[in-house]
């Protein structure tokens with residue numbers, strides 16, 4: 001089946017690296033940064049890259065939608081607009097397929113999740129973060145993550161998460177809530193509560209192996225003062241993000257997109 | 273004597289922390305971040321804070337000029353302008369004092385150095401960085417630093433520094449060069465060349481003491497995977513920045529401001 005995830009955040013927040021880390025594949029080759037003299041683009045671009053991957057024995061067509069330029073200009077006025085347009089054009093194309101006589105082969109290209117990368121300032125959400133999330137939260141499942149979380153100490157991460165959640169509440173932004181079903185077994189409920197308690201996930205990505213002080217080979221980043229391990233839950237929330245996105249909630253993300261976000265958009269569209 | 277340093281960069285790049293670390297004093301109390309509901313300022317502010325400090329047995333009146341808001345808005349159009357105006361108004365006030373009959377007590381409030389904080393993206397300078405430096409490099413001694421350098425591995429720092437220097441060269445930006453005098457002794461020359469080779473400095477700041485694995489108490493940041501030590505030259509260029517700013521070049525910075533930057537501004541002003 002199809003799963004489309006959009007990735008949004010300013011350049012240099014480790015987005016490409018995180019996607020490679022999440023899906024254990026070099027979906028994005030190491031970035032060719034534009035030469036100093038190159039003409040820089042003036043607007044936000046929308047780029048898609050797809051791959052057939054296998055997760056938990058399930059084969060899926062993963063599409064990652066990249067949004068280079070978002071937040072990168074001196075003026076980022078309405079930089080959310082091309083992104084919103086893209087999400088809605090995918091709704092349009094789904095609606096058009098739904099309205100056909102033959103509906104056997106509907107291709108679902110709608111965006112099922114949007115990973116929004118927050119700069120690890122340690123302070124609060126930035127105006128551009130708030131603006132983006134307010135413009136898009138009724139059209140896509142928003143999953144905010146704290147980028148490059150190895151910039152922050154454990155104490156700073158706790159304070160920052162609290163502050164982000166209160167900014168989100170204050171601005172009445174809806175972020176994706178992993179549903180917890182009462183009829184699930186105790187273990188699953190506990191697991192989902194544990195995942196939910198870590199939101200927004202403080203993530204670190206790495207597409208290379210490094211050696212730890214005690215000789216293990218791990219995915220991580222090697223600094224003179226130590227090695228951060230991406231898959232170590234004491235070091236960051238990468239594992240939790242991966243669990244939520246791929247193991248426990250891929251189905252919920254697709255359903256919520258179809259049953260709620262798309263339906264609301266469709267009703268509004270047909271009323272107008 | 274007087275030394276005025278201006279600090280510029282977006283919120284959350286560790287500027288206040290670095291100033292406290294540089295001068296070993298809590299010049300800036302831990303930041304009170306605005307509440308989620310607080311009205312955010314809409315323009316760049318210019319704020320000054322002064323303290324009498326002693327460095328190398330020399331007592332000096334240190335003034336730090338802060339520029340909150342720079343780079344923090346969705347639109348940062350001309351966010352350099354209030355900063356340039358402030359620098360030039362200080363030139364104006366110096367010129368006015370120079371033109372007086374009694375010139376015994378000239379107070380030199382001109383900005384002697386501007387620490388410009390570069391976000392550790394690992395890619396290249398951002399448009400806002402280039403624009404700021406191009407607008408200000410003929411009016412103030414620019415000292416670009418890579419902020420929160422503990423975000424980058426040694427390898428990433430080397431590549432990033434090279435890229436920043438080629439961006440600077442491409443845009444014909446003049447940054448402060450620590451002069452190397454041929455008539456200095458060998459040791460001083462070697463030291464100054466060593467300092468110059470590290471520019472732009474990759475800095476880390478910390479105003480708290482932490483304990484290392486081997487029991488030492490150091491200024492640094494404690495992560496689950498290790499402790500970064502601010503004063504350890506294997507970990508970052510903080511010591512080099514401090515040497516250049518305070519030990520070796522405070523006099524050059526003031527002289528260059530007076531003999532070159534101010535004089536050029538004054539000639540241009542009198543011609544027009």
Ligand SMILES: Nc1nc2c(ncn2[C@@H]2O[C@H](COP(=O)(O)OP(=O)(O)O)[C@@H](O)[C@H]2O)c(=O)[nH]1
Pocket residue numbers: 010011012013014015016017018031147148149150151203204205206221393394395422423424428
């Ligand atoms: N500190 C830190 N650096 C990272 C992380 N992920 C990627 N990087 C580095 O950050 C730089 C930019 O990463 P990239 O994935 O190209 O960012 P993008 O521009 O958002 O796609 C590269 O030097 C990466 O090695 C992370 O989790 N923590």
Ligand SMILES: Nc1nc2c(ncn2[C@@H]2O[C@H](COP(=O)(O)OP(=O)(O)O)[C@@H](O)[C@H]2O)c(=O)[nH]1
Pocket residue numbers: 121122123150151152156282283284285286287288289290303419420421422423475476477478493
């Ligand atoms: N990783 C890292 N974090 C830092 C560094 N310096 C300060 N911080 C943290 O970054 C956050 C913002 O620092 P602050 O000095 O208030 O930044 P400012 O907004 O630029 O003045 C705080 O949580 C600091 O503890 C540094 O060198 N490296």
